[in-house]
Amino acid sequence: xxxxxxxxxxLFAALTAALxxxxxxxxxxxxxxxxxxxxxxxxxxxxxxxxxGLAMVLFLAxxxxxxxxxxxxxGGIGVLFGPSGGFLFAWPISAFVIGYCVSKFAGDNLVKLIxxxxxxxxxxMYAIGIPWLAVAAExxxxxxxxxxxxxxxxxxxxxxxxxLITRGVRRALPGF
Amino acid sequence: MIELRDVDLSFGDRxxxxxxxxxxxxxxxxxxxxxxxxxxxxxxxxxxLVLPNRGTVTVDGLDTGTHGKDVRRKVGFVFQxxxxxxxxPVVEEDLAFGMKNLDLPKDQIAARINEVLAxxxxxxxxxxxxxxLSGGQKQLLAISGVLVMEPDWLVLDEPTTLLDLRNTRRIAxxxxxxxxxxxxxxxxxxxxxxxxxxxxxxxxxxxxxxPPAEVVPxxxxxxx
Amino acid sequence: xxxxxxxxxxxxxxARAGWKLLALMAFGTAIFLTDTLWHVLAAGGVxxxxxxxxxxxxxxxxxxxxxxxxxxxxxxxxxxxxNSWALGxxxxxxxxxxxxxxxxxxxxxxxxxxxxxxxxxxxxxxPVGVNPAKVGLTFSLALRFIPVLGQITQEVREAQxxxxxxxxxxxxxxxxxxxxxxxxxxxxxxIDARGYxx
Ligand SMILES: Nc1ncnc2c1ncn2[C@@H]1O[C@H](COP(=O)(O)OP(=O)(O)OP(=O)(O)O)[C@@H](O)[C@H]1O
Ligand SMILES: [Mg+2]
Numbered sequence: 308x309x310x311x312x313x314x315x316x317x318l319f320a321a322l323t324a325a326l327x328x329x330x331x332x333x334x335x336x337x338x339x340x341x342x343x344x345x346x347x348x349x350x351x352x353x354x355x356x357x358x359x360g361l362a363m364v365l366f367l368a369x370x371x372x373x374x375x376x377x378x379x380x381x382g383g384i385g386v387l388f389g390p391s392g393g394f395l396f397a398w399p400i401s402a403f404v405i406g407y408c409v410s411k412f413a414g415d416n417l418v419k420l421i422x423x424x425x426x427x428x429x430x431x432m433y434a435i436g437i438p439w440l441a442v443a444a445e446x447x448x449x450x451x452x453x454x455x456x457x458x459x460x461x462x463x464x465x466x467x468x469x470x471l472i473t474r475g476v477r478r479a480l481p482g483f
Numbered sequence: 484m485i486e487l488r489d490v491d492l493s494f495g496d497r498x499x500x501x502x503x504x505x506x507x508x509x510x511x512x513x514x515x516x517x518x519x520x521x522x523x524x525x526x527x528x529x530x531x532l533v534l535p536n537r538g539t540v541t542v543d544g545l546d547t548g549t550h551g552k553d554v555r556r557k558v559g560f561v562f563q564x565x566x567x568x569x570x571x572p573v574v575e576e577d578l579a580f581g582m583k584n585l586d587l588p589k590d591q592i593a594a595r596i597n598e599v600l601a602x603x604x605x606x607x608x609x610x611x612x613x614x615x616l617s618g619g620q621k622q623l624l625a626i627s628g629v630l631v632m633e634p635d636w637l638v639l640d641e642p643t644t645l646l647d648l649r650n651t652r653r654i655a656x657x658x659x660x661x662x663x664x665x666x667x668x669x670x671x672x673x674x675x676x677x678x679x680x681x682x683x684x685x686x687x688x689x690x691x692x693x694p695p696a697e698v699v700p701x702x703x704x705x706x707x
Numbered sequence: 708x709x710x711x712x713x714x715x716x717x718x719x720x721x722a723r724a725g726w727k728l729l730a731l732m733a734f735g736t737a738i739f740l741t742d743t744l745w746h747v748l749a750a751g752g753v754x755x756x757x758x759x760x761x762x763x764x765x766x767x768x769x770x771x772x773x774x775x776x777x778x779x780x781x782x783x784x785x786x787x788x789x790n791s792w793a794l795g796x797x798x799x800x801x802x803x804x805x806x807x808x809x810x811x812x813x814x815x816x817x818x819x820x821x822x823x824x825x826x827x828x829x830x831x832x833x834p835v836g837v838n839p840a841k842v843g844l845t846f847s848l849a850l851r852f853i854p855v856l857g858q859i860t861q862e863v864r865e866a867q868x869x870x871x872x873x874x875x876x877x878x879x880x881x882x883x884x885x886x887x888x889x890x891x892x893x894x895x896x897x898i899d900a901r902g903y904x905x
Pocket of ligand 1: 525
């Protein structure tokens with residue numbers, strides 16, 4: 308691992324922490340969306356599969372170590388064990404999948420970029436988080452899915468934002 | 484001595500430095516020129532952060548390409564923004580970082596930290612979080628982090644650009660007091676007025692090279 | 708660095724972070740293996756007793772569960788309707804106990820000690836190519852840059868506020884992302900310039 312990779316991993320973990328400072332946006336229906344999972348998507352699409360995935364591992368380790376880095380000032384190892392812990396454990400995998408797919412398949416096409424970010428950031432994330440919720444809370448998968456349905460619109464908005472930001476960064480820093 | 488022989492540097496197909504040949508041995512050398520004229524690129528060549536596409540850069544005869552590690556030991560580098568340069572959360576840890584990379588023994592690391600903190604009036608800040616320091620203190624910390632490695636050369640790229648007048652003077656005094664050879668790029672012409680030699684860059688070439696009394700007025704005329 | 712640590716001198720405060728972490732893992736596994744409500748409640752009693760013995764308050768114990776209270780309430784209702792209210796109570800109690808136990812670790816352990824323990828633990832992964840020294844540097848860098856990026860985010864939000872854009876995520880996140888990446892190159896150079904050899 309070269310110096311640059313170490314720095315990218317640390318910086319994208321720090322960026323994800325900084326995004327927690329953004330106040331949550333209330334969607335109609337009352338579900339708050341936080342900017343933080345944007346950090347997961349950006350880590351994947353900007354830092355790449357390996358660096359982005361490891362950045363999220365680092366971020367979770369910092370949270371587990373007791374730093375209040377999650378939105379709302381939450382932290383500590385307990386949040387990883389909660390009912391929604393699966394979604395947090397999914398972050399590194401999501402970032403990795405986004406990084407891999409975006410670099411392999413998306414090119415400069417905005418629609419494809421959005422599509423692959425949705426795949427990694429929503430499909431993969433929910434595919435890990437929902438079974439965890441179902442098992443940990445001893446409820447059937449379909450119920451767990453229904454509980455999470457309300458979050459999907461917010462996550463789609465974030466995927467579009469992540470794609471726009473990714474394209475914006477590539478324009479601002481040619482050769483990146 | 485640092486010597487550049489017929490150096491070209493380009494990023495992609497963009498030529499940034501062309502045909503630069505210099506022998507540097509003075510104690511205080513200033514580097515000036517318009518934005519984008521190649522100052523930073525030139526400075527980064529001096530300790531092997533970038534390597535020339537053509538020609539050679541040597542420090543005391545050591546090539547920056549093949550002896551990167553030894554060259555960085557001899558040539559310390561201070562950047563414009565201390566926030567990008569301070570890499571550890573606490574003052575003391577950051578000062579220790581470079582010395583650990585030199586594999587110095589623990590007691591020597593501690594002694595040099597004490598010494599540099601005392602010299603810059605920062606003894607109380609030893610365990611202070613770096614992000615709570617003022618801009619001037621941050622830049623002093625960045626310079627200290629390089630000085631404790633005891634390089635022969637101190638290369639500084641616009642070390643005062645982000646600072647107010649008081650802190651600019653503080654940094655200027657600190658730089659004035661170091662034993663090292665200093666090479667400093669700056670847009671603040673007052674800082675280099677007393678230097679031994681000033682090199683003026685223009686579009687990637689050395690346009691003028693001489694004492695400040697000669698080079699600075701020429702630069703001022705050039706800038707209109 | 709601001710962490711969730713609650714200063715104290717109890718046994719638990721003084722115990723090595725690594726042991727506490729292992730104990731919590733064992734506790735968590737055990738509590739998921741049982742299916743008896745009384746076991747879970749007894750474990751909860753032990754955790755609460757440890758809170759008091761460590762000089763912490765019941766209020767602090769409750770604060771570990773409170774953020775999850777809505778999710779737990781939903782779980783309880785869903786379980787009650789589709790299975791039984793008894794199962795609902797069991798599932799919710801199990802989470803509450805686990806969250807409280809985890810909180811006990813967080814409150815009695817400094818983040819820096821936890822990071823040291825994690826870094827040490829990763830040393831066992833050396834055979835598969837993990838280098839603990841690099842992991843340690845990465846942790847330190849992240850701790851150093853969290854406040855820096857927090858400050859950059861605030862600066863950008865203020866700048867966008869002046870243009871009436873402070874609620875626009877993209878107007879804030881895009882400049883922050885660009886500055887982050889530009890910064891990455893400079894930081895890497897600064898580390899190399901100080902003689903670091905990866
Ligand atoms: N990493 C890079 N990739 C591509 N181009 C670069 C890179 N670094 C510098 N350049 C280009 O090289 C030229 C010289 O840049 P340099 O930073 O050396 O100028 P400078 O004299 O230090 O300017 P300033 O006074 O603004 O600091 C510029 O045109 C710049 O765009
Ligand atoms: Mg420059």
